[in-house]
Amino acid sequence: MSGSRQMAESTSSVQEQASGSGPKKSGGKGLDAIYRSISAAIIEHRLKPGARLREDALADVFGISRTGIRKVLQRLALEQLVTLTPRRGASVTRPSVDEARDVFEARLMVECGLMEVAAKRITEADIQELRDMAKQEREALRNREQRSAIKLSAAFHARLAEISGNRTLAEFVGQLASRSSLILAVYGNAGHLGCESHDHDNLIELLAAGDGARASGFMERHLKSIEASLSIFEEPEETPDLKDIFAVDA
Template sequence: MTGSGRDEAIYRNLYAAIVENHLEPGTKLPEDTLAEAFGVSRTSIRKVLQRLAYERLVDIRMNRGATVAQPTVKEARDVFAARRIVECGAIAQVVARATPAKLDELRDIVRREQDAEARGDRRESIYLSGEFHVALSRLSENDTISDILAGLVSRSSLVIATYGSPMSGSCRHTEHHDVLDLIAAGDAEGAREWMERHLREVERSVVLLEENPSAPDLRRILDDVAQRQRRQP
């Protein structure tokens, strides 16, 4: 395998491990450990980590190394807001270009999602939920939209892993059947409204706490001030 092919394989391996939540947010990614695991140099690992950092799936900090990214509350909300803009905006093109054969492919993803949910496989269920949304966007035949959404869906998985409760974050497969029915009927506005509502419900299912500053320890502050006052002549 060529150097570029090897780096791509390592990238895909780490990408899947992060997006499918096998590596939790905050997990350290030491270059030496990864280099040994993949049998490559630290230089190769560094290039892969930089690529993942560019996609905001990995954080790299000076003298602290790389870790799986932990989205802030603002970043989490920004991701969902961006998804609403992209997915709702693309739905008219999706409806215009959808065919029975393409919709059947999407229904197959929904069936696999249902099976994963029945098995209690949360990781697989969340992964297939995201895959459904990306595959749906591909019906628009706009590669730029699909590429943008794929990145947003990947970051959504980190949001869910960071803030979600054990049962949150995954779309209900029955809802996915609903949008396919609307698309099959050619109801672009109904599908757009469904997508807007659906994505807001998914966002609400993830526990996003406000990043308010912690309340000051008033007694300690006042005691410190009083002590300084007593020491003054």
Template sequence: MSQSWAAPESTATGHEPATPKRQKKRGDGAERLDTIYRSISDAVIEHRLKPGVRLREDALAEVFGVSRTGIRKVLQRLALEQLVTLTPRRGASVTRPSVDEAKDVFEARQMVECGLMEAAARRITAADVKSLRDMARREREALRNREQRVAIKCSAAFHGRLAELSGNKTLADFVGQLCSRSSLILAVYGNTGHLGCESHDHDNLIELLAAGEGRKARDFMGRHLKSIEASLSIVEEPEAAPDLRDIFSVNP
């Protein structure tokens, strides 16, 4: 598939439009590649890069000003987290979860996130409660302002933070990966303007945890995740080439 960057407009003198300047290489150091990884991961989670979209190494290398080797390392890291699919002779593309994969992800979330609620209720502090309330408030504001991308990111961060409160870093990291994959599922099967959960659900979870009601929080989390899954419908979106310069705010 060809890249869909918009061509520069012709000049007033009638000359051919100038070729965009190639980004100056900034090196492939670990810190730089980690920044690129976060940029692409965020673009996937926030639905700026749609499931199924092809991610060309040469285009990304030009946008970020690094080598194709560096981009390849980033894409391999994203593939390990199942945000990107690597296909022989076709390259990388944003993962498009199947119906069965979507069900598996939510089943895993039921098992893991619900199971962590009792530990979270035992360990939660007043500072944690305040932080969670701030996160829930930002999510509500984003939904109210129809800032879908921000709301999606806030929701994923909220669930990740709840998992961290359990004290089990391994499972918390796994929940973070499941939440990232859930954002892809919402992009493919979700309804526009709806994240699959009621705006007050997270507030209710906070109150249960703050009161030390771990079992009730576990049960409520189960219903919460079920409501998200129940909101999904199979809606196929046509594959389209992304404007990488626009997505990552890179000027020619």
């Protein structure tokens, strides 16, 4: 069997099992539910970038086999929320500076481009749903519920993309929004999400008015504002003074 065919079958198996359609241990949570639990913990920063995800510990927590947990971790790795390292296992992905910049560049290209279509397709029901989501996010920010606000913001952007009707791009935006939560955890400033509390409300009103061009421009400013709020730079590489460090041992 060719390497490309093996990879395709492996990916298909991971997606099937992680979606909960494959077999699972009796009494344990479904794989899709476990995937959502771990994903939410990462997005909400309850699991920090770099945190190790031991298969045996997770299997014990969720009451399933390590094989099932491995499939969930593989799915999360496909979405770049988890990093799998030989002999070290799984850990929450810690985005590099280049990755952080790439994610926001991709979001600018995709999300801004979807606003014109969304403005044409949006319904009254969509507008009310978005207003409810924005209200929940404002309340979370007001109550200093950082984790909830981060999750709600990511969900808002994903829902906006869904309204465009392009499912493939909507899924991509959802993944980018999730990865952005990791970037916020690594490069963000405590107590600040980058989003102004009224930004999403302003965006909703532009879409409700059918003004796709202005909505696109506003989305661009919105995303650039989030990126500008981050401290995205490489930590300088330090050369330790070994003589000083080990002087006590001399």
